[in-house]
Amino acid sequence: MDFKTFVFYVFSAILVFAALRVITSRNPVHAVLHLVLAFFTAGGIWLLLQAEFLAIVLVMTYVGAVMVLFLFVVMMLDINLDRLREGFWSYxxxxxxxxxxxxxxxxxxxxxxxxxxxxxPNPPAATEGYSNTRELGLVLYTEYVYPFELASLVLLVAMIAAVTLTLRKRKGLKYISASEQVAVKREGRIEVVKMPAEKE
CATH class of the missing domain: 1.20.5 (Single alpha-helices involved in coiled-coils or other helix-helix interfaces)
Structure with missing residues (x-):
């Protein structure tokens, strides 16, 4: 067994362990931290498979942004674990x-x-000057351009839906109507009131 195979098996064992801890951990913060470990280890496996671009994107996108956001939300929310465990066996x-x-x-x-x-078949050996990022871009924007555009449209709809769901009107909340603000006229801004002078 060469060193690369040994590292692959070590990373795979860590990845399986972290994935199991994500679904078996009772503490949500621990589950999110194990998910960060799983994503980071998957990036390492992709590096071993000579997919450097995908590994860097995985680490930067999920570990650096999405999982930090998840961890922040989980730690800020007061999660009732007993209520979450109700009806577990029905699933x-x-x-x-x-x-x-x-x-x-x-x-x-x-x-x-x-x-x-x-x-x-086994992939051919990489020649000098080969870039898997360039090859991925060529395949993505030629053969799979329509599925790629469809996926981007789905993500755009999900983003708009998430923004729309957060714009709920609550009682006692002060907000400014943009249409009324634009439609205001000069006469409605300032009102000159004439008052008689007071004498001491």
């Missing part, structure tokens, strides 16, 4: 079905060559 059949499907998929992917299902 067990669906969760077990999804887990079995994931195990079957991973068994097919990892053990496909033993079952005669290995149809993917």
């Amino acid at each position: 067990l059949p669906v969760g077990a079905l999804v887990g079995i499907l994931l195990v079957v998929e991973m068994a097919i992917v990892l053990g496909g060559r033993y079952f005669g299902l290995d149809a993917m």
Whole structure:
């Protein structure tokens, strides 16, 4: 076993452990921290597979931004753990079905060559001057341009929906109507009041 294979197995073991701790940890903060570890370790595995761009994007996007936001929200919210555990067993059949499907998929992917299902050839060796970022961009913006645009549209709709859901009117909340502010005239800004002078 060479050093690269050894590092891959070590990273894979850490990734599986962190993923299990995400779903088994009772403390939400600990679960988020284990998810950060899982994403960081997945980035390391992608580096071993010579997918440097994807590894850097994963670390910068998820570990550097999204998971920090999750951790901030989880620590700011007062989460009632007893209320979250109510009805946990009612979700067990669906969760077990999804887990079995994931195990079957991973068994097919990892053990496909033993079952005669290995149809993917080994990738060619990288030549000098090869850039996987350039190749990814070429494939993404030529063959998969429509799915890429569709995914960006879905993310845009989700962002607009998230902003819309936060704009709920509450009682006692002071806000300025933009249309009334634009439609105001000069006469409505200042009112000159004439008052008689007072004598001491």
